[in-house]
Amino acid sequence: MTDERLDPPLSTPTYAVRAPLVRWLAAEAARAATELGAYRLLDVGCGEMPYLDLFEPHTQEIVGLDTWDNPRASLRGPIEAIPAPDASFDVVLCAQVLEHVDDPAQGVRELGRVTRPGGRVLLSTHGTFVYHPNPVDLWRWTGAGLGRLFSENGEWASVTVSAGSGTxxxxxxxxAIYLEHVLRRTPLRPLRGALVSGLNRAARALDRRFELLRDERPGTLAANYHVVADRAA
Ligand SMILES: C[S@@+](CC[C@H](N)C(=O)[O-])C[C@H]1O[C@@H](n2cnc3c(N)ncnc32)[C@H](O)[C@@H]1O
Structure with missing residues (x-):
């Protein structure tokens, strides 16, 4: 686990996704322990399991699932057919995966199926982002669209969708993503960290200052969304 994933600096071009995601997951990891006790966690599409350190203090067991021969994953298969029994996990994490799956509706039904009644799904996925196949990149959402995807696919007591960062x-x-790409190829290369940091710092200040840049309303933009879906008891 690299520190940059758990504490992304402002010079990270994708700071608007990474920093709020880590803050949200840290808070949700602890909140789930308070509400559900030490829990069994399934990390769907776990990749390198970059958030392991956030969850480990609160869990009895962490099981990774991925579609390939990933050494971090003890289960192998797609989100659309999770190889685990019904209601076998207290908390199911699915971070930055849904945009890559063939059938997101079936994926959400499966997340609900393997979550025990009264348990919780924590999911994040992109609103607006650059094309990034892994191995494919198929979908983007609005907050309203993600809310509907969940409410139409599973028995949820509540579904909360929030934008990770503002417009x-x-x-x-x-x-910043393109600025970094361009500057890397020019003599201004050493300045790119400072320039990206300045851009991210100014944008963060604007989002904090103006509420209309934060809430989903006509004209706004969100790089990433965070979903908390509680399974009906
Ligand atoms: C962008 S990475 C995210 C990895 C990790 N969750 C994270 O936050 O760093 C996407 C992950 O989803 C996995 N993946 C892609 N399609 C999938 C599918 N249909 N079912 C489950 N996992 C999938 C990929 O193998 C990869 O590990």
């Missing part, structure tokens, strides 16, 4: 930060991220 200014999301726009800054898109600009």
């Amino acid at each position: 200014a930060s999301s726009l800054a991220m898109l600009n």
Whole structure:
């Protein structure tokens, strides 16, 4: 686990996704322990399991699932057919995976199926982001669309969708990604960290100052969304 994933610096072009995601997961990892006790966690599409350190203090067991021969994953298969019994996990994490799956509705039904009644799904996925196949990149959402995807696919007591960052930060991220690419190829290369940091810092200040840049309303933009879905008891 690299420190940058758990504490992304402002010079990270994707700061608007990474920093709020880590803060949210840290808070949710602890909240789940308070509400559910030490829990069994399934990490769907676990990749390198970058958030392991956030969950480990609160869990009895962490099981990874991935579609390939990933040494971090003890289960192998797609989100659309999770190889685990019904209601076998207290908390199911699915971070930055849904945009890559063939059938998101079936994926959400499966997340609900393997979560025990009264348990919780924590999912994040992109609103606006650059194309990034892993191995494919198929979908983007709005907050309203993600809410509907969950409510139509599973027995949920509640579904909460929130934007990870506001409009200014999301726009800054898109600009920073290309700025970084361009500067890397020029003599201004040593300045790129400072420039991206400045852009991200200014955007974060704007989002904090203006509420209309934060809430989902016509004209806004969100790089990433966080979903908390509690399974009906
Ligand atoms: C962008 S990575 C995210 C990895 C990790 N969750 C994280 O937050 O760093 C996407 C992951 O989803 C996995 N993946 C892609 N399609 C999948 C599917 N249909 N079912 C389950 N996992 C899938 C990929 O193998 C990869 O590990």
